[in-house]
Amino acid sequence: MAVSLETKAVSKFYKSEGGITRAVDGVSIAVQPGELVALVGPSGSGKTSLLAIIAALLAPSEGAVLIDGADLAKMREAERARFRREKIGFTFQANNLVPYLTARENVELMLRLNGKYDRAGRERARELLARLGLGERLNNLPRQLSGGQQQRVAIARALIHSPSVVLADEPTASLDTERAHQVIETFSNLIHEQKRAGIMVTHDLRMCRYADRIIQMRDGKVQNIIGDKREILAFAGSTT
Amino acid sequence: MNEIRRLRAVQDAGQVSFTSVVLLYGDGKKLNVALIGVEPGKPGEPPALIGRGLEDKNAKEAIIDRNVAVRTGLKVGDDLVVKSIQGTEEQFYTLKVLGISDGRQFSLQPSVFVPHQTFDRVKPQATVGGVQGDLVSNLIIVQLRDQVNLAEMARVLENEVGDIQAVDRQAAYENTPGYSAQQSTLNTQRFFSLLIGILVIGGFFQIQTLQKVPQIGMLKAIGAPNGVIAVAAVTQIFAITLLGVALGTAVTLLLALTFPATVPIAFSANAIVLGIGSLMTIGPLGGLVSVRYALRVEPLLALGLTG
Numbered sequence: 001m002a003v004s005l006e007t008k009a010v011s012k013f014y015k016s017e018g019g020i021t022r023a024v025d026g027v028s029i030a031v032q033p034g035e036l037v038a039l040v041g042p043s044g045s046g047k048t049s050l051l052a053i054i055a056a057l058l059a060p061s062e063g064a065v066l067i068d069g070a071d072l073a074k075m076r077e078a079e080r081a082r083f084r085r086e087k088i089g090f091t092f093q094a095n096n097l098v099p100y101l102t103a104r105e106n107v108e109l110m111l112r113l114n115g116k117y118d119r120a121g122r123e124r125a126r127e128l129l130a131r132l133g134l135g136e137r138l139n140n141l142p143r144q145l146s147g148g149q150q151q152r153v154a155i156a157r158a159l160i161h162s163p164s165v166v167l168a169d170e171p172t173a174s175l176d177t178e179r180a181h182q183v184i185e186t187f188s189n190l191i192h193e194q195k196r197a198g199i200m201v202t203h204d205l206r207m208c209r210y211a212d213r214i215i216q217m218r219d220g221k222v223q224n225i226i227g228d229k230r231e232i233l234a235f236a237g238s239t240t
Numbered sequence: 241m242n243e244i245r246r247l248r249a250v251q252d253a254g255q256v257s258f259t260s261v262v263l264l265y266g267d268g269k270k271l272n273v274a275l276i277g278v279e280p281g282k283p284g285e286p287p288a289l290i291g292r293g294l295e296d297k298n299a300k301e302a303i304i305d306r307n308v309a310v311r312t313g314l315k316v317g318d319d320l321v322v323k324s325i326q327g328t329e330e331q332f333y334t335l336k337v338l339g340i341s342d343g344r345q346f347s348l349q350p351s352v353f354v355p356h357q358t359f360d361r362v363k364p365q366a367t368v369g370g371v372q373g374d375l376v377s378n379l380i381i382v383q384l385r386d387q388v389n390l391a392e393m394a395r396v397l398e399n400e401v402g403d404i405q406a407v408d409r410q411a412a413y414e415n416t417p418g419y420s421a422q423q424s425t426l427n428t429q430r431f432f433s434l435l436i437g438i439l440v441i442g443g444f445f446q447i448q449t450l451q452k453v454p455q456i457g458m459l460k461a462i463g464a465p466n467g468v469i470a471v472a473a474v475t476q477i478f479a480i481t482l483l484g485v486a487l488g489t490a491v492t493l494l495l496a497l498t499f500p501a502t503v504p505i506a507f508s509a510n511a512i513v514l515g516i517g518s519l520m521t522i523g524p525l526g527g528l529v530s531v532r533y534a535l536r537v538e539p540l541l542a543l544g545l546t547g
Contacts, residue, residue, distance in 0.1 A: 052540055055461070057461060057539055057540050058540060078465070081460070081463050081464075081465055081466075082463065082465075083463070084461070084462065084463035085462060085463020085464070086463070088463070090458075090461055090462050092458065092461070092543055093543075093544070094454075096458065098455060098458075098459075099455070109462075110462065113462070113463060113464055113465075113468065157462075169543075
């Protein structure tokens with residue numbers, strides 16, 4: 001199957017007083033369309049730096065990042081910005097939404113940025129929000145939505161422009177357990193249905209049950225990869 | 241005067257003189273006023289909005305300006321008394337109010353206009369009642385016929401009439417005693433108002449931008465181009481400035497309605513348009529620093545993706 005995302009020996013070094021810090025050290029991974037990968041590890045293991053490199057927000061010191069075959073390292077800043085809005089979808093831990101735009105307008109923002117703000121696009125945004133259980137909340141401002149609803153709006157925004165890669169940074173950090181499961185299950189289902197390559201950074205190992213693969217990182221390196229569903233469920237534990 | 245009036249391009253001319261006297265009214269109340277001598281029916285005499293104008297060049301009559309009328313309560317037909325120091329004595333002259341003009345101040349004092357020969361008798365001087373002879377004036381107001389080149393006419397006047405300096409109306413105002421000092425004070429106030437305005441508005445938008453750093457970081461992370469962010473910032477700055485200026489203008493004009501008629505301030509359409517235009521310019525100018533700051537927001541730092 002074709003690969004949507006591939007990193008080839010990606011490294012990120014920082015010079016510090018104590019020498020060189022290797023935030024990411026020779027990481028090579030590949031994610032296929034319709035696959036959700038959970039990136040886990042202790043704080044400082046390099047997972048957020050790797051996510052930032054894949055998101056074209058941080059240039060790697062070494063290696064290459066290919067999304068749909070295009071090498072991000074060879075792009076200039078303006079090209080990377082265009083690539084991000086066309087090929088990548090994001091949800092963040094917080095500050096996901098523009099507070100003075102409604103749920104629908106926040107999702108449509110990606111259509112506007114990509115020049116796809118037409119009737120079909122607006123209808124797709126409405127359907128996607130309805131699919132995420134927000135059909136009655138289209139015209140609500142973020143402050144009128146719960147944390148889980150806000151995350152679902154962010155998921156809709158991350159998917160509305162049909163990106164190749166969808167990245168989620170700690171998407172359940174501010175949610176209670178029940179909401180967290182609902183959000184990630186929906187996120188996982190949409191990744192599979194829409195054939196996107198998804199990467200989710202999380203500290204909450206229980207959320208890994210919705211992933212197709214778990215990549216454990218430590219000291220900037222890939223320590224372990226879990227691909228077997230039973231092992232994934234065991235890793236995620238039985239708590240729901 | 242005759243030499244001036246004989247010139248073909250001159251339609252009319254009138255002598256004007258100024259001094260300060262004390263106007264007595266009510267039960268011993270005093271008001272410092274500018275006593276202005278004018279020639280009845282000649283340039284320099286203000287139109288009487290109430291009552292009638294001066295007619296007799298020797299009469300003990302006066303036109304008071306609106307400020308005098310408001311402050312003293314004098315009406316057309318009333319007598320007013322002015323006190324003037326002549327020699328070593330205080331002299332008192334009674335004048336009948338013939339008319340009331342609009343607000344006309346000289347050296348920030350309300351004005352009483354009298355015929356020039358009456359002025360010569362009433363003004364403070366070394367001899368009581370003055371001496372008869374040629375009238376001496378501070379300036380001559382010359383009314384020109386249409387289609388006359390002012391600069392050329394000034395040269396003709398200076399050549400034909402000895403010991404005069406011919407200037408246009410603007411120069412005459414600017415050479416009024418105290419005018420330059422007053423204007424320099426006002427201009428200093430204007431300059432600092434502008435400077436403070438830029439600093440306040442700039443600071444306001446800077447704080448607004450700082451509060452929106454996470455949002456701006458998010459927008460940049462999802463690929464919003466700098467142009468979109470700059471346009472959004474400038475649009476918001478312009479809209480907020482427009483709202484602020486509209487509210488400020490409305491409040492200022494409402495406040496102006498409460499000013500006493502004697503306060504020497506007037507809001508002309510030109511002044512209002514200029515003020516609004518200036519504020520609408522300095523608002524976005526002051527906000528440019530915050531736009532520059534917004535464009536330099538680093539999405540990784542703004543979103544905390546540095547762990």
